[in-house]
Every structure is written in structure tokens, then in C-alpha cells.
Amino acid sequence: MDVIFRLANIADVPGIIQLCNECFEETTDIEFAKKEFKKTENDENQIYLVGIIDDKIVAHTKITIVPTCYESMGNYAILNHVCVKPDYRRHNLGTRMLTECESICRECGCKDIKLWSMNFRQAAHACYKNFGFNVEDAKFFDKKISK
Secondary structure (H helix, E strand, O other): OOOOOOOHHHHHHHHHHHHHHHHHOOOOOOHHHHHHHHHOOOOOEEEEEEEEEOOOOEEEEEEEEEEOOOOOOOOOEEEEEEEEEEEHOOOOHHHHHHHHHHHHHHHOOOOEEEOOOOOOOOOHHHHHHHOOOOOOOOOOOOOOOOO
């Protein structure tokens, strides 16, 4: 299956949101997403990657590069919203996208890649483990901030 991975642009936002809404049962509004995308489109540490087949977005992830001043920690990346359109799964697209992510992270001087994934995505977790990700002995803490 021929897929082209590239950095997303504002014109890709509707396809990204449609895919993420489908894969994660989200309800993000496209106009909201466009507004938020524009805020970071020139930030080299905020990278939206898309996989295209036949002019259609079938894969996506968001890469956030986190630069640090800690020598032992170095720069690291966080991947989230890693997804492949259901009809295109089982064709190695997830692994190919992770390979592209690793290349981008290496170019950005990252020593480590963290991946954020919801507990219900067991098939995706198998892909991540096969790619070489390990489940850390850590807790992911979350605190909602009220307006």
C-alpha cells in the first residue's frame, strides 16, 4: 500500500479531525481545530504528521518536541493521537508512521520518545510494543484545570 507521510498544513485539518473523531470517538469541531492549528503552525516543536493514500488522510499523529536544559534527559518527544483509519489497518501503516516519527525525533535531537495512548486501544498497544516501545513503571497523572 503506497502511503506518503508528510507534515500537515491548514488544509489537512478537516481530514485530521474527521479521522481522529472516528478513531477516538471525539467530537472536535473543525473550525475550533483550524483556529488552534494556526496558533502553532510555525512552532517547530509542534508537528502534525499525516499519511496520505489517494489524496485521503488515512493516518495521523501529533509530535510534540520538548526541549530541556537537563543533559541526562535531553530533548524528548511525546506522540499523541496516533491513528490509522480502520479500513487501512493491518497494512503496516502504523509501523511505517512510527518509523517516520522516530526519524523526525532523531532530527530534532530527541533522546527519547514518549507515547500517550488510551487504555482501550489494545491493538494499538501491541503495535507500539512490536515497534520497541516499553510500558514504563510510572503513573500518568492528569489534573483538569477549571476556567
